[in-house]
Amino acid sequence: MAAERLGAQRRRRPTRSGTVLSHDVIVATAIRLIDLHGADGLSVRRLGTALGADPSALYRYFKGTDDLVRAVADELIGRALTGFVPGEEWRAALTEMGRRVYAACLARPRTAVLTAARVTGRAHEIGTVEVGLGILRRAGFGDDEAARNYHAFIDLTLGYAMLDAAAVAGSADTRAWAEVYAELPAATHPNIAACAAELERSMSGSAYAVAQGFFLDGLTLELERGKK
Incomplete structure (x- = not known):
């Protein structure tokens, strides 16, 4: 002692x-x-x-830097969901949960690029998985469906977070939409030329909200089919 x-x-x-x-x-x-x-x-x-x-x-x-990286990843998860209490409406709850995780990653883009793909096995991640599965099970998904859909949901969120965080952290590639694509002639690239202005605007931002909406629409349809 x-x-x-x-x-x-x-x-x-x-x-x-x-x-x-x-x-x-x-x-x-x-x-x-x-x-x-x-x-x-x-x-x-x-x-x-x-x-x-x-x-x-x-x-x-x-134990080493790898162990520290997992701790950093878990800390970001904890910061993202501090104060998060899912409401009764499952779609609104998943929407907020995803946006919180995405926003936390974009607030620390270099850290997100390093940690978003890690499985921490620590308290904040465990709590997040528990909450996410709970939202889906209360929505009416069976256990297998809840696990599968949570996997797709969190991978969608973290995948976009990593992609967009990498751009925030220093990629200059988005300039190509204005410097290359916007200048392509309609004679040779009619589809790009027709969509050039919107393409530049859209590709210079994030598609996460759109992708999240499509994903949630799919879950809604799955639930409706199960009730028939």
Whole structure:
């Protein structure tokens, strides 16, 4: 017991910068570094420097950087759904849930690109899966259908989040819609020329809301067929 207390006291000592190390402090610092430097920011040495601590101290809290990435991913999920209470109407609840997750990713685009595809197996992700399945089961989907549809729902949301976060994080490819496609002549590309203005406007933004609407329409039809 004395050894355990001594270990705990050591872990609570301030670092050289005056910061008291903890799981949450390390995760918050990792997110800040990824925001600034992308994936390259997430190194044990750089984290140690930012925290004013010996890099080896991080291994008291995480097995390695991969474990830390999962913790960062779980933190983003937790931030996205803080205060979220699904209402009775399943479609509105899924819409809000998806938009919250998407918005949280876009608020931290470099972090989202690094973490959105990860399965964390941690508290916030577990809570999110529980809530999502609950919405679908209360809507009337069977257990197999709820699992399948939750998979499609979260992959749709995170897939668009990663795609759009990558664009926000620095892609200049969208300029092609104005610089290349808008200049194509109707004689050779009549369909593109006819849709050029709308194509530029649409492709320069996100299609997530449209795709989410189509997906929810499909779930609505599935429920209606099941009632016949």
